[in-house]
Amino acid sequence: MNSTDTHKIVVLGAGYTGMIATTYLARDTRKMNVDITLVNPSPRFTERLRMHQVAAGQELAHFDIPTLLDGSGVNFRQAAATAIDTAARTVTLDDGATLHYDRLIYALGSATDTSLVPGATEHAWTLNDPRLAHRFSQRLTEIAADRGTVTVCGGGLTGIEAAAEIAEAHPDLTVTLVSATEPGAMMGDKARAHVNRVFDRLGVQRRVGVKVGKVLPDAVHLDTRDTLASDLTLWTTGVRVSPLAAQSGIATDEQGRIDTDPTLRSVSHPEIHAIGDAAVIRQAWGEVHGTCQTGVASAAHAVGVITRLLKGKKVKPFRIGYFHQPVSLGREDAVIQFTKADDTPTRWYLKGKAAVAYKESVSKTPPMAYKMSKVVKLPVKMTNGGRATRATQ
Structure with missing residues (x-):
């Protein structure tokens, strides 16, 4: 140059x-x-790692992008x-x-894709936008007063976190997780067993090995021809860019x-x-x-x-x-599955309070990193083409 x-x-x-x-x-x-x-x-930085918390009714810290960039010399265009x-x-x-x-x-x-199942775009909620997640939380409070029903579609990490968070925050709701595979299928047996124990404690019902065929305003049709009553349906599966x-x-x-x-x-x-x-x-x-x-x-x-x-x-x-799969299970529990470089699980995992502290450190690191990176090198480095990069998030 x-x-x-x-x-x-x-x-x-x-x-x-x-x-x-x-x-x-x-x-x-x-x-x-x-x-x-x-x-x-938007001028606000969205903490995608915490959208399930917003959906359950929690208020997050406000991170303003121009403020995070202050002193960096970067031009921000909204x-x-x-x-x-x-x-x-x-x-x-x-x-x-x-x-x-x-x-x-x-x-x-990317964002969650609701286009693959009839009715999902019209009647299901997603965690794509913090404003939608906030409105979802308001509807949760309304239906919880009537001991209503919530269906979370998708047994990946987002679905697991959302189901646990909602059930913990609103114990009067009936929360059902629908998944084509075992929730947390990417984890090892022991970590997955811990997820199921927490679900049992929180009262999260599971419909495993089934797919959603159609989403209605007040119900979910499954491919087994069963129908689940659902005052609110949260869609967490599928990806679009x-x-x-x-x-x-x-x-x-x-x-x-x-x-x-x-x-x-x-x-x-x-x-x-x-x-x-x-x-x-x-x-x-x-x-x-x-x-x-x-x-x-x-x-x-x-x-x-x-x-x-x-x-x-x-x-x-x-x-x-890769080296971990951190999953929150409400505010009082979590599980961390440690992995091989290709993201397949090892036998090591963390659960309970130690996992809660670990997951919280992961979730709060990015905004702090944006501020610190203006003056200090952080341990996320470009590879030299040999050993695998070990990311800190």
């Missing part, structure tokens, strides 16, 4: 992944002639990207503005995630760096999945790639190794 040229970098998305990329990039390019702009529709012109290297925003980029970090993340990349002619998979090379650059447009849930990221053991661990590690690696390219240095491929 010519020292007289300002290198413009635009980051799309200010979730966990986009915020890590932005704050790390600001820190690592402080002495370079770089202009960084972060684009996000807007949504509506188009990317890859030839001109511009991003069009919904406020009519156009941003030029030399490099683009695409971190638009923004169509922006595919609409802009960037190479994507069938889901719309950007196809990346080993350094996390777009295979069709190498000036675009895709990270987190928005990217197809492959490792020797398989394709990575969308978690905070993936997002943080991929963001850190993308920053390392960009700074090395700006310095004219060689870049190395991304490597990640």
Whole structure:
């Protein structure tokens, strides 16, 4: 890069992944002639790791993105990207503005997909938006007064956390978890057994090995032809991503995630760096999945790639190794399944109060990291292509 040229970098998305990329990039390019702009529709940072708490009626701390970025030199634009012109290297925003980029970090993340089952979009709630989660919590309070029913669809980590949180906060409700597989199927037997013990204690009913065929305003039809009464239905299964990349002619998979090379650059447009849930990221053991661990590690690696390219240095491929699956089970219990690098469970796990403290440290780390990363290197590092990256989230 010519020292007289300002290198413009635009980051799309200010979730966990986009915020890590932005704050790390600001820190690592402080002495370079770089202009960084972060684009996000909301000025508030959403703690996706805690949306089940909001849904259960808890108030979270308010994290203002401009405040988190204060002193970093980053330009924040409260807007949504509506188009990317890859030839001109511009991003069009919904406020009519156009941003030029030399490099683009695409971190638009993912959301729960309600389109696959009839009625889910119209009648089921999701945890995609904190405002919706808050309104869901208000409806919970209303139906709890009548000892109503709640159905949580999906037995993954989000579904488990939501079912436990709701049942603990509203013991008068009948909470049912519907899952095609055993809840926590990705965990080891002992960790999964602990989840079931907590569910029994909290009164969470389970319908396992069945799928939802249709969602109605006050019921859920199962593929077994059974019908569950459901005053509120929470949908936590299925993933969709923004169509922006595919609409802009960037190479994507069938889901719309950007196809990346080993350094996390777009295979069709190498000036675009895709990270987190928005990217197809492959490792020797398989394709990575969308978690905070993936997002943080991929963001850190993308920053390392960009700074090395700006310095004219060689870049190395991304490597990640998973090491835990932290799951809260209400405010009084949790389980942490420790894993191998490919996310398969080891025999080690943590439960009870120790797991609660562990999970809380994981959940509160990102906002703190955004502030600290402006002045100190944190232990999420770009891999040198050898040993697996060990993310801290």
